[in-house]
Amino acid sequence: MTKQPRTLYQKIWDAHVVDTRDDGTCLIYIDRHIVHEVTSPQAFEALRVSGRKVRRPDLHIAVPDHNVPTTARRDANGKRIPIADPQSAQQLDMLERNAPEFGIRYIGDADREQGIVHVIGPEQGFSLPGATIVCGDSHTACNGGLGALAFGIGTSEVEHVMATQTLLLKQSKTFQVNVEGTLGAGVSPKDVILHIIGVIGTAGGTGYVIEYTGNVFREMSIEGRLTVCNMSIEGGARAGLVAPDETTFAYVKGRPYAPVGADWDKAVAWWQSLASDPGATYDKSVHIRAEDIQPTVTWGTSPEDTAPIGGVVPAPEDFADASKRDAVKHSLDYMGLTPGTRLTDIAVENVFIGSCTNSRIEDIRAAAAILKGRKKAPGVKWAIVVPGSGLVKEQAEAEGLDKIIIEAGLEWREPGCSACLAMNPDKVPSGERCASTSNRNFTGRQGPGARTHLVSPAMAAAAAVTGHLTDVRTLSENS
Amino acid sequence: MTPISQVSGKAYPFGRKNVDTDVIIPAHWLKTVTRDGLGKGCLESVKKEPGNVFTDPAFAGAPILIAGDNFGCGSSREHAAWALLDMGVTCVIAPSFSDIFSGNAFKNGILTVALPQDAIDRLLEVAKTDPISIDLEHQTVTTPFQDRFLFEIDPFRKHCLLNGLDEVGLTLAQDATISAYEARTGETMPFLAHPTRHTA
Ligand code: SF4
Numbered sequence: 001m002t003k004q005p006r007t008l009y010q011k012i013w014d015a016h017v018v019d020t021r022d023d024g025t026c027l028i029y030i031d032r033h034i035v036h037e038v039t040s041p042q043a044f045e046a047l048r049v050s051g052r053k054v055r056r057p058d059l060h061i062a063v064p065d066h067n068v069p070t071t072a073r074r075d076a077n078g079k080r081i082p083i084a085d086p087q088s089a090q091q092l093d094m095l096e097r098n099a100p101e102f103g104i105r106y107i108g109d110a111d112r113e114q115g116i117v118h119v120i121g122p123e124q125g126f127s128l129p130g131a132t133i134v135c136g137d138s139h140t141a142c143n144g145g146l147g148a149l150a151f152g153i154g155t156s157e158v159e160h161v162m163a164t165q166t167l168l169l170k171q172s173k174t175f176q177v178n179v180e181g182t183l184g185a186g187v188s189p190k191d192v193i194l195h196i197i198g199v200i201g202t203a204g205g206t207g208y209v210i211e212y213t214g215n216v217f218r219e220m221s222i223e224g225r226l227t228v229c230n231m232s233i234e235g236g237a238r239a240g241l242v243a244p245d246e247t248t249f250a251y252v253k254g255r256p257y258a259p260v261g262a263d264w265d266k267a268v269a270w271w272q273s274l275a276s277d278p279g280a281t282y283d284k285s286v287h288i289r290a291e292d293i294q295p296t297v298t299w300g301t302s303p304e305d306t307a308p309i310g311g312v313v314p315a316p317e318d319f320a321d322a323s324k325r326d327a328v329k330h331s332l333d334y335m336g337l338t339p340g341t342r343l344t345d346i347a348v349e350n351v352f353i354g355s356c357t358n359s360r361i362e363d364i365r366a367a368a369a370i371l372k373g374r375k376k377a378p379g380v381k382w383a384i385v386v387p388g389s390g391l392v393k394e395q396a397e398a399e400g401l402d403k404i405i406i407e408a409g410l411e412w413r414e415p416g417c418s419a420c421l422a423m424n425p426d427k428v429p430s431g432e433r434c435a436s437t438s439n440r441n442f443t444g445r446q447g448p449g450a451r452t453h454l455v456s457p458a459m460a461a462a463a464a465v466t467g468h469l470t471d472v473r474t475l476s477e478n479s
Numbered sequence: 480m481t482p483i484s485q486v487s488g489k490a491y492p493f494g495r496k497n498v499d500t501d502v503i504i505p506a507h508w509l510k511t512v513t514r515d516g517l518g519k520g521c522l523e524s525v526k527k528e529p530g531n532v533f534t535d536p537a538f539a540g541a542p543i544l545i546a547g548d549n550f551g552c553g554s555s556r557e558h559a560a561w562a563l564l565d566m567g568v569t570c571v572i573a574p575s576f577s578d579i580f581s582g583n584a585f586k587n588g589i590l591t592v593a594l595p596q597d598a599i600d601r602l603l604e605v606a607k608t609d610p611i612s613i614d615l616e617h618q619t620v621t622t623p624f625q626d627r628f629l630f631e632i633d634p635f636r637k638h639c640l641l642n643g644l645d646e647v648g649l650t651l652a653q654d655a656t657i658s659a660y661e662a663r664t665g666e667t668m669p670f671l672a673h674p675t676r677h678t679a
Contacts, residue, residue, distance in 0.1 A: 018660040041512035087510045094512045164650040259670035267670035
């Protein structure tokens with residue numbers, strides 16, 4: 001029997017089918033679940049009320065990230081500093097009690113391995129290629145950078161996974177996003193994904209799982225692939241992945257939870273078989289030339305509102321679709337922008353470098369390379385760099401990056417989600433702008449009335465030193 | 480989950496259209512850590528309106544809510560269903576519901592009954608003074624005055640509600656199948672099946 005060529009997604013799916021129903025719905029096994037403090041309390045409560053257990057506690061890790069302040073967690077004597085906001089403190093307390101009660105490893109807020117859910121999964125080697133990975137946060141797709149099938153779930157599903165280690169799912173269609181060619185200098189993975197979302201739109205991937213293919217992704221570091229897959233959801237797709245390869249194996253090897261010995265060899269052999277077969281077909285495809293991608297920024301309140309940094313703020317009339325024209329009018333109003341304004345003329349008062357999209361070591365390095373020997377512009381009131389995890393923080397400090405950042409006049413913080421969603425005290429004041437490396441520029445996302453411009457870490461650093469959106473290619477790296 | 484076969488008793492004769500999830504449970508209630516207590520925030524703004532049915536002692540503790548078109552529209556927050564349940568409502572009758580809300584209601588053991596507007600109008604009238612009965616087995620809504628309305632329900636949902644089966648419970652009934660999968664992959668994919676922390 002000749003086998004039908006299959007895609008990466010299809011292969012991972014097939015390996016995880018526990019049961020198939022008549023209507024095509026499948027019971028899919030979930031290999032890893034990462035739990036945070038916001039979407040889990042009610043799920044734990046439901047388990048307790050119904051007298052149910054967590055079926056496989058060893059497949060879960062719990063860590064607080066959404067609510068934690070990014071200021072010092074311990075005082076001079078090493079004592080943990082309590083969290084001021086009572087509701088945030090309560091959500092943390094609940095997780096700290098729930099996780100051990102159900103046998104789940106808990107990484108505390110003052111633990112050196114604490115960090116953002118989607119940063120610590122890959123960093124710990126807990127997230128693995130070919131695995132099914134879920135978390136109660138929509139940017140779980142981030143883990144797809146390792147070649148895992150990863151997606152966000154709601155509270156009921158969190159409970160379902162805890163109790164049964166499975167989810168009832170229907171197969172998605174597949175969407176190939178192919179980028180070939182050579183990326184120009186100063187063009188980062190963040191620019192690649194912002195450009196892609198600009199091309200496909202925020203609904204482009206709805207109902208699909210994206211596979212990113214082409215030499216650009218094959219040549220990209222894992223950190224970069226994680227950045228790209230992270231924002232699959234902004235392109236409408238619940239998940240996005242890059243086929244695992246030698247770069248992936250080198251990244252995973254030696255991490256705390258990475259397989260060892262014979263298990264490692266077995267794993268690599270399977271991972272090598274996961275790449276889409278030649279002749280495998282996708283339900284749709286888009287092809288993008290790497291040379292067309294410039295350092296990219298957003299000007300509106302939808303992640304698809306992107307433009308190359310050399311461009312101008314568009315006018316509503318530039319759009320053919322009537323409802324989009326309306327949305328653009330609204331966006332520009334909220335953003336306080338006039339059509340025709342050069343993007344590089346937009347002044348920013350705030351800079352946020354962090355979030356699960358861009359808070360890994362490469363991101364901190366990219367920002368530091370621009371900040372080195374420069375100073376924060378006087379117009380920039382608040383500029384923070386928030387590492388994605390305690391381990392990223394240690395690594396950055398070992399490389400002296402924290403000193404460069406502090407010398408440039410930016411703040412070097414403790415890990416967490418921070419100003420990505422402003423659930424903790426890190427907020428952008430109403431009416432002010434922020435050059436942000438996060439993933440969502442929605443109305444009010446970084447605080448009520450906050451105006452977000454999504455950018456890469458290097459571009460955020462460039463904005464910090466010039467005081468306005470800046471083409472990073474006009475600044476040299478001071479090494 | 481508590482099985483539902485009959486719901487009988489007082490009904491809130493609310494009748495309003497397009498009641499969205501922000502009205503059912505305002506956003507400032509979302510930082511909570513339990514499902515309990517959300518009943519207090521349920522329909523908070525409506526409860527402040529003079530003459531509303533929710534603070535009228537005549538309807539206190541009613542298990543049924545009668546509403547207008549498109550009940551539960553807006554966001555996907557599951558808190559909306561939790562809040563109603565915490566307020567004691569186990570059945571909502573309306574001409575139509577948002578898909579997401581009826582899914583969330585079902586997952587939490589709330590029966591949603593869709594009936595034509597004229598039936599709703601009649602029930603709103605009766606509920607002012609008299610109780611209403613819903614019989615899930617026979618798919619009927621009746622009043623003490625010989626009114627009898629038939630309603631449709633997805634057979635799978637009916638089965639689950641009648642037997643108090645939630646999705647978790649249903650999947651747990653397949654425990655043997657899941658265990659068989661785990662036994663299989665423990666052999667073929669040990670690296671996925673058994674994460675072990677090797678280094679600190
Ligand atoms: S950094 Fe933002 S997107 Fe990422 S997990 Fe935290 S809140 Fe979600």
